[in-house]
Amino acid sequence: MNDTAGTGAQGSAADRARWRRYLADERAEAVVYRELAGRRTGEEREILLALAAAEGRHEAHWLRLLGGDETGIPRADLRTRLLGWFARRFGSIFVLALAQQAEGRSPYSTDPDATPAMAADERIHGEVVRGLAARGRRSLAGTFRAAVFGANDGLVSNLALVLGIGATGVPASVVLFTGVAGLLAGALSMGAGEYVSVRSQRELLEASAPDPTAREALIDLDIDANELALVYRARGMDDAEARAQAARMVARVQAAGALAAAPSDALAVVEDDDEAIGTGLSAAVSSFLFFASGALIPVLPWIFGMSGLPATILATVLVSVALVITGATVGVLSGASPVRRALRQLGIGLGAAAVTYALGLAFGTTIA
Structure with missing residues (x-):
């Protein structure tokens, strides 16, 4: 640690600015955990309040280095302030996932004025939040999986379909009819397939119970x-x-x-993971609705009377935005980089559409 830090009245101007920034962030993070605790009960509430108390200890460390001087304390960084805004209004798994990422970005492990205990705290806090987030992820895993896969499949498959058909030079009405047919056929297929898949998985688990x-x-x-x-x-x-x-x-x-x-589960050793699987009906409905909503987006330009290259460009832009949003959402909820997940989703979706568009151009030329 900086030799002058212990006096609380010294340190360079850059050091003191950094300490003030850390102090502001610790206070904001403590508020986030208290806001989340206010929406929880029982053990989860106690854990979140304990995290807030730990952030309070870190805050006290930086205030001590500043000699108790609270003048010039800046606002917390934008990410932490946004996290607090979400925590006050939602308090959901989404906020916990963001908090998990925030804990993983702590600079304390390389900062000479942070104690080893503080750096260790931040690493452990990340695991604590990961554990809390895992509870929420388990409860929405089955339905969320069906929703994300359904929306993504609808976006990619119907974009590829309408671009491929449109590239052949057929009238706009044919492209529109093809897109709507693809929407209905795909949504029904996804819903039925998801229902059978989840029901089959549950039946396999029941057979082992x-x-x-x-x-x-x-x-x-x-x-x-x-x-x-x-x-x-x-x-x-x-x-x-x-x-x-x-x-x-x-x-x-x-x-x-x-x-x-004897308890009713006297012969059991582990519990079935039913919660993470979801129910067949909820998965089927989610899959149907999200596929349909995703598949509708690339058809919108033709629905509103556009045709030709302008419709193709607009459909591609709309789907690209939707793919970035779904990819980033998956990244946030999984605790991974939202940017990387968004770019991966975008690359896969546009790659598939490009292939079918090229084939449509080839077939259109051949037919002509």
């Missing part, structure tokens, strides 16, 4: 030759752990002399 009637055998099992241990071993426990768990369960049931002493 313990038979609820098998617990009736617990009261008559031999506690010394406990077959229940084999169940636990088959479900992933090691031998010693399985035997201990089985002995406890059978002893509990037999001591009470009633099956009521």
Whole structure:
């Protein structure tokens, strides 16, 4: 650490400006966590308030270096202020995902005036927020996956379809009819496919779940030759752990002399991940609606009477904007770089459209 930092009244002008900036950011981050805590209950609320308290300790460190002088404290950086704005109004998984990224950008690990404990705090805060965000990601994973895939497929497939058909030189009415047909066919196909996929996955998990009637055998099992241990071993426990768990369960049931002493999930070891899968109906509806909304965008120029190259250019621009938005959203919610995800989405979508447009031009020339 800077040798003059401990006096709190020294440090260069650049040092003190940096300390003031850090102080402002720590205060703003503490507000973000308190705002999020105000929208939570129970354990999540306690965790978020503990994070806010930690940011308060960091704030006190920079204030101490400044000798308690709070004059000239700037506003927090734009990212942190935006995060606070979102936290006050939404308090959602989106805000937690942004907070996760913010914690990962901490400069404390390379700053000579930040203590090693502060740098370690920031790294651990990122993992804490990641854990909180993971709860939200699990709850929306199935529906969100269907929504994102549906919108992206609608954008790319229908843009490729209308550009390919339009490039052949057919009348604008044919392009419009083709786009609308592609929208309906794709949306119905996506919805049906998503429903079958999710239902099939749930049925596979249900087939692996313990038979609820098998617990009736617990009261008559031999506690010394406990077959229940084999169940636990088959479900992933090691031998010693399985035997201990089985002995406890059978002893509990037999001591009470009633099956009521055994929990309904007595034969289970891990819970099914149903929440992350979603339901077949919700996934199907999301997939249908988002595919349709995505597929509508490239058709809009023809719906409003445009044709030829102007319609093609406008459709490409509209879809490009939508692809950037969906890609960035996925990046934010996954804790990854939104810019990189947006560019990846844009490149894939425009690449597919370019191929079909080139084929349309080729076929149009051949037909002519």
